[in-house]
Amino acid sequence: MTTHSRRTVRWGAALGAAAMLWPGGVAHADAPTEDTTTPSTPPASGNANDQEVSAAVSRIRVTQKSGPTGGKQGSLSSTDVSWEPPPCWYEPVMTPEQLKKFSETGVALGHVSPHTSWGGQKLWTDHYRDGKDAYNYEDDSLITRKGYDDYNLGKDGYFWRGVARDPDSFDCERVMFWQDAGKIPDIPNAPTPETLADYAYDKVKVPDTKVELKPQAKSTVNLPTWAWLDKGTFQDVKVRAELPNTDLWAETTAKPVALHLEPGTDNAETFPASGDCQINDDGSIGTPYTKGRAETTPPCGVRYLHATNGTPYRLSASITWQISWEGSGGTGGDLPDGTFETTQDMNVQEIQSINR
Structure with missing residues (x-):
């Protein structure tokens, strides 16, 4: 196999396992295949139906509670050159009802993780409606994620997906997954209050x-x-x-x-x-x-x-x-x-x- 960057290898495997329905793309596969080419990043959005998962952007809400709001302003530079906000974390994205509407309407084009986008209804319905496994790279390993029954309709909770603040971070690549309401996932890079504090620092x-x-x-x-x-x-x-x-x-x-x-x-x-x-x-x-x-x-x-x-x-x-x-x-x-x-x-x- 040709030697590639970490990003290239992950993209290749992800695209082989979760096919992109682009012109010239690969067909859907029931098991992972190897791809030694360097795929281009798919578009970040499709049609009006996919706004919930059209790009790996954060849904964190930021409000300035005190301090000046007018005039010229600027961002702070940390005095600790080694400090950075978290490169990625997970967030709730959609309810079962929202995922069903998205998956079965229009192009169904959107991100299933920060660096992997699925295009075409079949990819989404196979995994989230019909219980078929999905494959993707996480922590340099090919992971199999079990499918869901009918989008978990009737259950109280949300499907969560990673957000990569740093585009070079591949630490939150788990395929969009279920979490019961009122609970934070017990996984690496789950959000914490300090995650939000760090995020707010960047917005001061x-x-x-x-x-x-x-x-x-x-x-x-x-x-x-x-x-x-x-x-x-x-x-x-x-x-x-x-x-x-x-x-x-x-x-x-x-x-x-x-x-x-x-x-x-x-x-x-x-x-x-x-x-x-x-x-x-x-x-x-x-x-x-x-x-x-x-x-x-x-x-x-x-x-x-x-x-x-x-x-x-x-x-x-x-x-x-x-x-x-x-x-x-x-x-x-x-x-x-x-x-x-x-x-x-x-x-x-x-x-x-x-x-x-």
């Missing part, structure tokens, strides 16, 4: 706020530039994520805790020396400049030691946001801090005295 939007400076945009060699943010400039941002048809929920809160300054050149000093300006008790950062303090050291600011020569320095100001979460079942904890950075041009002039 924080304000793109410009730091107040004195002097503004034009500094003077060897004289400090004061930097500050007034109280009320930043508020906690809380995002709630809920997974429908389960009791799972989580609220992720981002709280601003510090401002970090990077002058944009090695020929500068920051105040404090670390460049980290802590948030004050009243929610402000630094101290606003007042007349007569031009030569005093600010609690938060920068001093440039060399003038610019036509090209301004890029002063970077990043806010650190402390992330915590709480969720269903009394769960909760902390997630890695997040940062959001803005930059602004700074021109520095060679004047040794200035009246501010």
Whole structure:
């Protein structure tokens, strides 16, 4: 057998076992066959009948509970470069009645797992109505999944399917399966409140706020530039994520805790020396400049030691946001801090005295 990537091998086996009814595709098989070609990804949607399973996208509902909603906003970058939200998880997709309608109407084209799509009514009715086994790759093994009797009509529950946030993740490839209502599947990558907290982290939007400076945009060699943010400039941002048809929920809160300054050149000093300006008790950062303090050291600011020569320095100001979460079942904890950075041009002039 020709050597292929993990993705290619899985696609080949999946397409051999669960045939795609595309022009030039393979016929339905009662047992897995081997395919050494590299199949193309089938379309993500068919007709209006297949909206429930037309693409492997999440049904998690996200709501911002607090924090600013207008103006320029951006996403947080985790301070822990090794941290990532879960690459995939499972979710309830359809009731028996919905699956019956989908399977027996129209093209019946849709995803049965994040990377496998079935096209044609027979594939769906064979497995979910007529009890025939289905075959697919899970964890690098070919798995046989037993079929269902008449879509489990009359039972209370849902058919679940994997969602791959990371398209390169193949860890949630189990063919869409049944789970009784009120229960979470006891399988790897089943969703948890922390799954939702991580998902919400990815949806937190924080304000793109410009730091107040004195002097503004034009500094003077060897004289400090004061930097500050007034109280009320930043508020906690809380995002709630809920997974429908389960009791799972989580609220992720981002709280601003510090401002970090990077002058944009090695020929500068920051105040404090670390460049980290802590948030004050009243929610402000630094101290606003007042007349007569031009030569005093600010609690938060920068001093440039060399003038610019036509090209301004890029002063970077990043806010650190402390992330915590709480969720269903009394769960909760902390997630890695997040940062959001803005930059602004700074021109520095060679004047040794200035009246501010």
